[in-house]
Amino acid sequence: MNVNVDKDAVRAYKKKRRKNIRGVFKSLMIVFILATVSFLFLAPIVLTITNSFMQQSEIKANYGQVFATDSNGGKTYVSEQVNLKFIPEMVSFEQYKKVLFESSDYLQKFWISIILVVPIVVFQVLVAVCTAYGFYRYDGKLKHIIFFSYIILMLMPYQVTTVPNFLVAKGLGIVNTNWAIWLPGIFSPFSVYLITKFMRRIPYSLIEAAEIDGCNDFKIFSSVCYPLSKGCMASCAILIFIDYWNMVEQPVIMFSDESSYPLSVFLSRINEGEIGLAFAVATIYMFLPLFIFLYGESYLVEGISYQGGVKG
Amino acid sequence: MKIDLKKYRKKYTENGTAYTTNKKKNRKGVLVSWLFLSPSVIGVLTFFLVPFLIVIFYSLTQNPPVHYDFVGLDNYTSVVNNVAFHDAAVNTAIFSAIAVPLAVIIPLLLAMLLDTKIPFKSQFRSFFLTPLMVPVASVVLVWQVVFHYNGLANEIIQKFGVESIEWFDSEYAHLVILILFLWKNIGYNMILFIAALGSVPGELLEAASLERCGYWRMFFSIKFRYIVSTMVFVTIMSLINSFKVFREIYLLKGAHPTSYMYMLQTFMNNKFDSLDYNTLSSAAILMSLVMVVIIGILFFAENRLGKDIEE
Numbered sequence: 001m002n003v004n005v006d007k008d009a010v011r012a013y014k015k016k017r018r019k020n021i022r023g024v025f026k027s028l029m030i031v032f033i034l035a036t037v038s039f040l041f042l043a044p045i046v047l048t049i050t051n052s053f054m055q056q057s058e059i060k061a062n063y064g065q066v067f068a069t070d071s072n073g074g075k076t077y078v079s080e081q082v083n084l085k086f087i088p089e090m091v092s093f094e095q096y097k098k099v100l101f102e103s104s105d106y107l108q109k110f111w112i113s114i115i116l117v118v119p120i121v122v123f124q125v126l127v128a129v130c131t132a133y134g135f136y137r138y139d140g141k142l143k144h145i146i147f148f149s150y151i152i153l154m155l156m157p158y159q160v161t162t163v164p165n166f167l168v169a170k171g172l173g174i175v176n177t178n179w180a181i182w183l184p185g186i187f188s189p190f191s192v193y194l195i196t197k198f199m200r201r202i203p204y205s206l207i208e209a210a211e212i213d214g215c216n217d218f219k220i221f222s223s224v225c226y227p228l229s230k231g232c233m234a235s236c237a238i239l240i241f242i243d244y245w246n247m248v249e250q251p252v253i254m255f256s257d258e259s260s261y262p263l264s265v266f267l268s269r270i271n272e273g274e275i276g277l278a279f280a281v282a283t284i285y286m287f288l289p290l291f292i293f294l295y296g297e298s299y300l301v302e303g304i305s306y307q308g309g310v311k312g
Numbered sequence: 313m314k315i316d317l318k319k320y321r322k323k324y325t326e327n328g329t330a331y332t333t334n335k336k337k338n339r340k341g342v343l344v345s346w347l348f349l350s351p352s353v354i355g356v357l358t359f360f361l362v363p364f365l366i367v368i369f370y371s372l373t374q375n376p377p378v379h380y381d382f383v384g385l386d387n388y389t390s391v392v393n394n395v396a397f398h399d400a401a402v403n404t405a406i407f408s409a410i411a412v413p414l415a416v417i418i419p420l421l422l423a424m425l426l427d428t429k430i431p432f433k434s435q436f437r438s439f440f441l442t443p444l445m446v447p448v449a450s451v452v453l454v455w456q457v458v459f460h461y462n463g464l465a466n467e468i469i470q471k472f473g474v475e476s477i478e479w480f481d482s483e484y485a486h487l488v489i490l491i492l493f494l495w496k497n498i499g500y501n502m503i504l505f506i507a508a509l510g511s512v513p514g515e516l517l518e519a520a521s522l523e524r525c526g527y528w529r530m531f532f533s534i535k536f537r538y539i540v541s542t543m544v545f546v547t548i549m550s551l552i553n554s555f556k557v558f559r560e561i562y563l564l565k566g567a568h569p570t571s572y573m574y575m576l577q578t579f580m581n582n583k584f585d586s587l588d589y590n591t592l593s594s595a596a597i598l599m600s601l602v603m604v605v606i607i608g609i610l611f612f613a614e615n616r617l618g619k620d621i622e623e
Contacts, residue, residue, distance in 0.1 A: 026428075027428065031431065034422070037422070041439055044446075130349075130351060131351070134347075134348030135349065138338070143349075146349075150356070152604070155548060157556075159580050162584075167363045168359050171363075187352060187355030216344075246559065248448070248563065264447050267563070268449055268452055268563040285449065286450040286451075293441070300441070307545065
């Protein structure tokens with residue numbers, strides 16, 4: 001029956017509860033901040049999607065003057081309020097119907113995008129896996145130098161790399177063909193870096209075990225290193241895909257003919273009459289990467305996380 | 313702890329090279345490994361390294377495709393004195409100098425917020441990462457509407473009693489591209505920081521909190537050491553990505569934007585149109601030199617700051 005101890009206990013309990021309340025309040029604040037930021041992040045995407053369900057007339061009423069073009073092809077400004085609307089007055093699939101069934105132009109550009117991007121993704125990853133294995137086995141000084149030059153190359157911006165790319169394309173006579181974008185894309189060193197970094201984490205004892213079992217190098221590659229790197233390859237593929245799906249520099253430089261531009265460039269060339277269509281096409285165009293994101297988010301996150309720490 | 317790790321590492325690499333017992337077999341293995349390397353090495357040589365040497369050669373000569381006159385550094389001086397290049401370089405430098413630190417600090421703060429005990433963590437992470445997936449071309453329409461003279465951005469600042477702004481045709485254009493840049497890149501950098509914060513050993517943090525170490529003290533004395541290398545990486549990546557805002561600018565304003573949005577890539581792009589090899593080559597070489605110097609400095613800083621941490 002010690003009253004003092006009880007008092008102490010009560011005080012400690014009160015302190016703890018105060019701390020708890022403060023902790024709850026704090027995490028509420030954090031959630032609130034994060035929710036606001038994520039709203040800002042998602043709003044443009046949601047707006048694009050909802051606006052694609054508007055009717056042409058509604059879009060014209062809302063944004064008509066934004067996309068009105070003057071005689072020079074620049075945008076003119078008409079003094080009237082522009083209404084940004086989240087929810088269409090009437091949901092309609094009019095725009096999608098037009099894009100998918102009536103005007104073949106946009107679908108064709110979509111197809112150009114796919115033709116340009118898919119080979120780059122597939123072959124860059126395949127080449128990179130082989131290269132990574134080459135770097136991983138029998139590490140030597142020369143290989144270190146080569147790998148380091150790959151890193152430097154990877155860190156060079158497009159301003160620098162497109163100039164040599166263009167010269168070679170010109171020399172090989174492949175300017176204005178898809179090869180001018182495919183080949184530099186396939187040999188771009190990004191995924192080599194990523195997969196090599198990943199492969200170096202494969203414990204050497206695995207390789208030794210395979211050796212003892214009588215595997216040669218090709219067998220070790222095909223039944224140890226390649227299967228283990230599959231996850232990393234998927235991450236790579238997603239990262240390459242989103243970068244090239246969004247390409248602007250390469251087609252603008254390599255193609256002199258605007259009609260062979262992929263959708264990533266062509267979308268901005270809409271004219272006034274087709275803004276509604278443009279929203280629908282924009283939605284279709286971002287649907288594919290968002291779909292991949294939905295199913296491959298863990299790969300994407302892993303892929304990005306592996307990149308940290310350049311020298312690895 | 314540090315010494316133990318080092319020992320382990322040494323043993324590990326020794327194991328790696330201990331494999332060189334059978335010399336004959338090893339030589340064959342080396343050959344095979346070069347076979348694996350060859351496609352990529354040949355590709356990189358033909359599409360990047362050899363043409364890069366040609367670019368260096370072009371930058372030192374006049375009228376390259378026709379005849380080759382060696383002119384020393386004349387091309388460089390003419391590029392540096394070119395008004396358009398000068399403006400573009402200044403614009404790009406200013407933009408990168410503002411954008412890159414923000415692209416490091418904001419994601420770090422977000423990652424720190426997500427590192428606490430809160431609900432909906434993975435959802436928030438996905439939300440922040442979504443802009444990375446969306447092609448610029450798809451959202452350019454919305455940006456045009458938002459930053460239109462009669463658009464949402466002006467509507468909001470008018471509520472605070474500020475005059476409307478011509479967002480694209482004034483110095484505020486920098487702010488617009490900055491917002492677009494941050495919108496796209498914050499998620500990517502944040503993931504890198506989350507991974508780095510996750511790699512801090514829990515025992516260290518536990519020990520520190522037993523010693524009644526405060527949150528910020530803990531951050532700067534322990535966590536910071538572990539995220540230095542990531543920070544360097546994020547800085548480099550953001551720098552490279554900050555050059556990619558050309559995409560946004562090109563899609564918003566075409567090949568000839570106002571002088572406020574005139575970036576280096578815009579300059580280069582226009583030189584591609586006129587096939588001005590001399591200017592192109594010397595500009596590319598200048599840029600690559602600047603990049604190498606910046607990256608070198610960052611690597612050096614990483615070595616100094618993170619040297620007491622062994623991975």
